Amino acid sequence: xxxLVESGGGLVQAGGSLRLSCVASGRTLSNLSMGWxxxxxxxxxxxxxxxxxxxxxxxxxxxxxxxxxxSRDNAKNTVYLQMNSLKxxxxxxxxxxxxxxxxxxxxxxxxxxxxxxxxxxSS
Numbered sequence: 001x002x003x004l005v006e007s008g009g010g011l012v013q014a015g016g017s018l019r020l021s022c023v024a025s026g027r028t029l030s031n032l033s034m035g036w037x038x039x040x041x042x043x044x045x046x047x048x049x050x051x052x053x054x055x056x057x058x059x060x061x062x063x064x065x066x067x068x069x070x071s072r073d074n075a076k077n078t079v080y081l082q083m084n085s086l087k088x089x090x091x092x093x094x095x096x097x098x099x100x101x102x103x104x105x106x107x108x109x110x111x112x113x114x115x116x117x118x119x120x121x122s123s
Contacts, residue, residue, distance in 0.1 A: 002027045002112040004096050009117030012086055016121070020081040022096030022114055029053075030074040033103040035110055036081045038092035038119075048094070050103035051079065059103060064090075086121045093118050 008020040022034065035050040049060040051070040058070050069082040079096060094117050097110035104110070 004114035006114040006117040011120045022079045024077045032098040034079040035097045040092040047105040
């Protein structure tokens, strides 16, 4: 079993930056691909990005490409989501998730989920 805990969310003005962290316990992250997803009020959960277990490959949704960066520190069992140039439409609860598969854009392929952290971007 893997427990994931996100942190780093908060309120930021448009154009600002936040870095989210996702710390894992119960199992090493080194052989897990990690994804970030988000869900705005009244909206379906959507893919943000993922990083493979080795960190050798990342993929991002078009809406965040060039602004968001995922990285990982397997020694700390932690994955990060650096968010720059934030926009009001980035407002959502952000979730990290883990999968034993290769990284995927499909949330159904992720077996483990954190509880989420709220990100609010004011205009």
